[in-house]
Amino acid sequence: MPITIKDIAKKAGVSHTTVSRALNNNPVISPQTRKRIQKLAQQMGYTPNTVAQSLLTRRTGTVGMVVTTIADPFIVRVVEGVEEIAQQAGYSIFLATSHNNPAREMEVVKTLHRRRVDAIIVAASRVGELYASQLDQIQVPIVLINNQGEGKYLYSVTIDDNLGARLAVEHLLDLGHRRIAYISTANRPKSSQQRLISYQTTLHAVGIIPDPKLVITPTVRGDFYRGQTSLEPLLRAGATGVFCYNDLTAIGLLVACAQQGVAVPNRLSVIGYDDIQESLYVSPQLTTIRQPSFRLGELAMGMVLDLLDDKQVQDQMMFGELVVRASTAPPQIVKEQKKEFVI
Amino acid sequence: MPITIKDIAKKAGVSHTTVSRALNNNPVISPQTRKRIQKLAQQMGYTPNTVAQSLLTRRTGTVGMVVTTIADPFIVRVVEGVEEIAQQAGYSIFLATSHNNPAREMEVVKTLHRRRVDAIIVAASRVGELYASQLDQIQVPIVLINNQGEGKYLYSVTIDDNLGARLAVEHLLDLGHRRIAYISTANRPKSSQQRLISYQTTLHAVGIIPDPKLVITPTVRGDFYRGQTSLEPLLRAGATGVFCYNDLTAIGLLVACAQQGVAVPNRLSVIGYDDIQESLYVSPQLTTIRQPSFRLGELAMGMVLDLLDDKQVQDQMMFGELVVRASTAPPQIVKEQKKEFVI
């Protein structure tokens, strides 16, 4: 059983109030007794009980972080950003995974509410769309990452999907590609849909009518496997360049290319999304859209701190940027046709 | 301000004690009032305050998980395992990163203690070695992952480094390699040292005297970069096969090989350690030692539950296994020599 201030008080022959004041550096106390008490507390191995403090102050100094999974390197970076700011500010974070299961996600949010977290940060979730009404009962600020929801206690930090997708497609267009494909995901319907629209709009803008066959919607589970199984339909559709929903998908595709002997970027240009560390691990290294994921986490936690400080906050939008590496190049179809012609 | 049982009591015209009993399904209460109170609580959106409960029961239902970083996929799997069991048992976990900074690590442990977590799980850390004495003051069970420490409140779950390293080296030996290198790390001195010793022992066992030049100790930061910068010294030392401290290191090495045109596995066989997901992303796919990382986390959290249940627990040791993929093959030196001879 841990030491309490009463234990210290008894040993020091003072009231527990005095001990409390001494330990909190309350100015209204004699320097000598303060020293004495502090030393004693140290000796007795006293550690303040934040549980009791919380009950009194109605602040737990904790924040709940809800993610689908930490197997996604993008999310990991976000969590790291959150944790960094939280630790600096003396906050601790509860980490909870929902595995993209809405029921479990709501369960997790309830648990966090029972624990009286000061705020909740939700990354890549459906909470916003589906449960906004129920959430209003939980009068705790909720910061949504990459998910715009509406409601009194809902705030959001977002990275613009439109711009990112446009940059990706424009890059392929600039290289001379015309048969550009998009690999989508059913997992994050919102941002995938957003990127799809931007992809179509960008093509339209240069007079290309998007070919539905060039939009691949894999049905398997897992970003990596969605990429891996997309190679065949891509080739059938005659794509020379492909914009993948995220880097893991692009990497899956690269692996399939290596296994099937499809040359990247010469036969097929591949561009990802996120700029996770792993995009450096593959060969060729991946051209991608860099998302400021760590910063995103920092911003979300910063917003939480502002909210708890009763400051006004505004929903934030951030922007990605193009990172050109080795997986994209001008299409080589002309050359190949020449060769065939010679033969 | 959240609803309390007193609020409910007032509205129901009963004492808060009755409300408490009704909500806890205490048998000594009339079924009707119980129903009535429960319905009322539901309507008013009551959520029990675990903070207050904790103060009384001296149990918070929380566990602190300390890791160096979640950028390491191996650690991520461990965390997932812990979280899975924790969630099932109704426990929440505080996640805290130390970034391999001992001071920060102790700070984090102190914070967790202040929050009165029921137990602490520490992965890949130095806590055990350096601070065992101070830790004794914190009378909270601490489960160490992959780190054997001593002390009254210290327990451990470990994966045997000896066996894993032996399997790796024996695999290369079986393929016919004789110039086998090891890439170590200063980051996890204990297990790296353990694997080094096992590497040497295994070589000795077949009559090979380990060549110090074949032990690479990169000085750069980051597993990936340690691998990437090791290619040159490896080639200088005349290695035909190399055992890497972990998969990230091996992947860094593979990337360097791809960039420098060193054929894997023909010119150089590479074997990693961990079997993280990323070992499937690279080309050639990585031969490695699979560590049961998820299971490791499950076991650690299971041990915590047993400890809190006042059950006897024993330190556990798990074992890895060899996973053969495409990055290892028999050495091709003979062929090359032949070629030179012919020329």
Next chain:
DNA sequence: TTGTACGCGTTATCAA
């Protein structure tokens, strides 16, 4: 400068 008394939300004990 120090101490007494109260309350934070909940459960447990005892009495009614």
Next chain:
DNA sequence: TTGATAACGCGTACAA
């Protein structure tokens, strides 16, 4: 079956 009261550990208004 229900209620009044105390207690968990701490901070604070008020009194001394």
